[in-house]
Amino acid sequence: MLFKLLLTGIILLSPFSTIALEIKSEWVQGGVIFGKTDPQNKIKFLGHPVRINAKGDFVVGLGRDAKPEVIMVETTPDGGIKSYSFKVRQRKYREQRINGVPKRTVNIPEKALPKIRQEMELTKAARRINSDNQSFLQTFQWPAHGIISGVYGSRRYYNGEPRRPHYGLDIAAPQGTPVKAPASGTITLVHDNMYFSGGTIIMDHGHGISSTFIHLHKVLVNKGDKVKQGQLIAEIGSTGRSTGPHLDWRMNWFNQRLDPQFLVDDMPSVK
Ligand SMILES: [Zn+2]
Structure with missing residues (x-):
């Protein structure tokens, strides 16, 4: 259900502040996922710090064998930490x-x-x-x-x-x-x-x-x-x-x- 909402571009509000994380793409193996957040935030994904531009745009990617669930951790300027979990569509390869x-x-x-x-x-x-x-x-x-x-x-x-x-x-x-x-x-x-x-x-x-x-x-x-x-x-x-x-x-x-x-x-x- 959460997955469906994210696909339609609904904005999630972090409980720690008014700062929002928006995901614009489907979480799927091999997928390229575009998102937006407050440019002041810091995001980590698959152990990697995610670069966020001045407008808050960012991108992450999922490998061929990405697990069925992935976690994105967001830190707000006030030190609040929020982790988001996303379901990843698993593919059948040829x-x-x-x-x-x-x-x-x-x-x-x-x-x-x-x-x-x-x-x-x-x-x-x-x-x-x-x-x-x-x-x-x-x-x-x-x-x-x-x-x-x-x-x-x-x-x-x-x-x-x-x-x-x-x-x-x-x-x-x-x-x-x-x-x-x-x-x-x-x-x-x-x-x-x-x-x-x-x-x-x-x-x-x-x-x-x-x-x-x-x-x-x-x-x-x-x-x-x-x-x-x-x-x-x-x-x-x-x-x-x-x-x-x-x-x-x-x-x-x-x-x-x-x-x-x-x-x-x-x-x-x-x-
Ligand atoms: Zn080839």
């Missing part, structure tokens, strides 16, 4: 079997481990960035048009062997197809050839929200570039562990992996 994946990327040779570890650190560092960029509030656009060939959360089997779930949204399109920034932001990582992800870009949209684009044929931006929504940033490719040209778009709230499909409308028809 199963995807992929054959013909090159052996070298399924069975990892020991000598590749230092490179893989170093790349994981670079990726983690980029996703840890907590900037006051406000681009996360924009209406996101599709970074490329094509056929959805893989969805968020699916369980994957490579050549019959179970692997980590898929966290991206795959858009299949020919090599060289333009990749455009889905929202504005700052480029925080570029790499020409990561072991698994090949040509890779990470972009910060602010407040812990980032986009990752992988398997790129060409990277057309540099680290530190400030990019506008719709700006050309890369070309689709099939680099790294990939079986054909596609864009794999991932989104994060810090280390929580989000479903990009919650931020965009249906794919417009391909020209």
Whole structure:
């Protein structure tokens, strides 16, 4: 019942003051949850301090396997503490079997481990960035048009062997197809050839929200570039562990992996 009320945007009043917490999105696994509170308040979620802008806007995210109930703790300037509990809709994920994946990327040779570890650190560092960029509030656009060939959360089997779930949204399109920034932001990582992800870009949209684009044929931006929504940033490719040209778009709230499909409308028809 509480869940229903929150969905319709009803404002909850904290018993400690007149300060309100408003939640504007559905609590669902992989979800991106927008909210509003008094900018003087402090919020903690999943052990993370939540950045709140001058108007009180904030965003948090839920990972693929988020628990059925989550807690948000709000501290008011007078020292009052209120914890809110939210029910999280649990999803059923698809199963995807992929054959013909090159052996070298399924069975990892020991000598590749230092490179893989170093790349994981670079990726983690980029996703840890907590900037006051406000681009996360924009209406996101599709970074490329094509056929959805893989969805968020699916369980994957490579050549019959179970692997980590898929966290991206795959858009299949020919090599060289333009990749455009889905929202504005700052480029925080570029790499020409990561072991698994090949040509890779990470972009910060602010407040812990980032986009990752992988398997790129060409990277057309540099680290530190400030990019506008719709700006050309890369070309689709099939680099790294990939079986054909596609864009794999991932989104994060810090280390929580989000479903990009919650931020965009249906794919417009391909020209
Ligand atoms: Zn993918």
